[in-house]
Amino acid sequence: MSYRTILVAEDEGVRTVTLNRPQRRNAMTPEMQMELIAAMEESAASNCRVVVFRGAGEAFCAGLDLTALQGMKDETATEHRVEAERLARLFLALYELPQPTIAAVQGAAIAGGTGLAAICDFTLAVPAAKFGFTEVKIGFVPAIVSAFLSLQIGDKRARDLLLTGRLFDAAEAYRLGLVNEIVPPDRLADRVQELARTLTENSPASLAATKQLMAAQNKAWLNSAIGKAIEANTRARETADFQEGIAAFLEKRKPVWKQGR
Numbered sequence: 001m002s003y004r005t006i007l008v009a010e011d012e013g014v015r016t017v018t019l020n021r022p023q024r025r026n027a028m029t030p031e032m033q034m035e036l037i038a039a040m041e042e043s044a045a046s047n048c049r050v051v052v053f054r055g056a057g058e059a060f061c062a063g064l065d066l067t068a069l070q071g072m073k074d075e076t077a078t079e080h081r082v083e084a085e086r087l088a089r090l091f092l093a094l095y096e097l098p099q100p101t102i103a104a105v106q107g108a109a110i111a112g113g114t115g116l117a118a119i120c121d122f123t124l125a126v127p128a129a130k131f132g133f134t135e136v137k138i139g140f141v142p143a144i145v146s147a148f149l150s151l152q153i154g155d156k157r158a159r160d161l162l163l164t165g166r167l168f169d170a171a172e173a174y175r176l177g178l179v180n181e182i183v184p185p186d187r188l189a190d191r192v193q194e195l196a197r198t199l200t201e202n203s204p205a206s207l208a209a210t211k212q213l214m215a216a217q218n219k220a221w222l223n224s225a226i227g228k229a230i231e232a233n234t235r236a237r238e239t240a241d242f243q244e245g246i247a248a249f250l251e252k253r254k255p256v257w258k259q260g261r
Helices: 028-044 066-074 077-096 111-121 143-153 155-164 170-176 185-199 206-234 240-248
Strands: 005-011 013-021 050-055 101-105 122-125 130-132 168-169
Touching: 005 028, 013 185, 028 077, 050 111, 050 185, 066 240, 077 111, 077 143, 077 206, 101 111, 101 168, 101 185, 111 122, 111 130, 111 143, 122 170, 122 185, 130 170, 143 155, 143 206, 168 170
Parallel strands: 013 050, 050 101, 101 122
Antiparallel strands: 005 013, 130 168
16 A cells, blocks of 8 residues: 555564654644554554554654644534544554554654554653643643553543643653653664564464453443543534634744633
């Protein structure tokens, strides 16, 4: 299959999916989200043993492309829901992928980019990598990713990151359990390959069964949480604060929020 916003290559059973919009810091558009879903479905049906995710250029992924979000102001409620469901489908496809997954974070991974990196089975990051769930700063709700984040680091820590919208470095991400290893920039590619080789030495059937078991243990809770998250995501796209947040970001000014809710 040919792709426009990502690159897919495979070498000795290790498939590498590269987010390929470096001019936009690999920010996700609807097209990229669909291509990522397709690439994961293609990987799941293949004989590849490990799937690596990386970003072209200086950033891993800057989250959703806000210029694309600006165009959502004229969408219907049904269209807003389709957008929310697609993001949920993307994160679930990554979480449930039968092959082990590795994120190689060489730069900023923000908002949905943090989610993409953290949901992988293994997240390797350089010391200078930056993370953050910044949605509240633009009047949005970090809804879909909140389910996975709470599952990974617990409610209290998730509230800190989601409500403040603050950026945090690789060292804190490691302490929180969102990053497995901090690797020097000149060693990142080699370390990813070393880890991938270790994984390919294990039984592929056992790896897939283990991942399926772990996903099944969380399935009922996660399905419920994602259902609520889709509703919250859809409603957030229709608020005045969301419209103001996107406009302020694009106009490079501070947002002026409405009083109350």
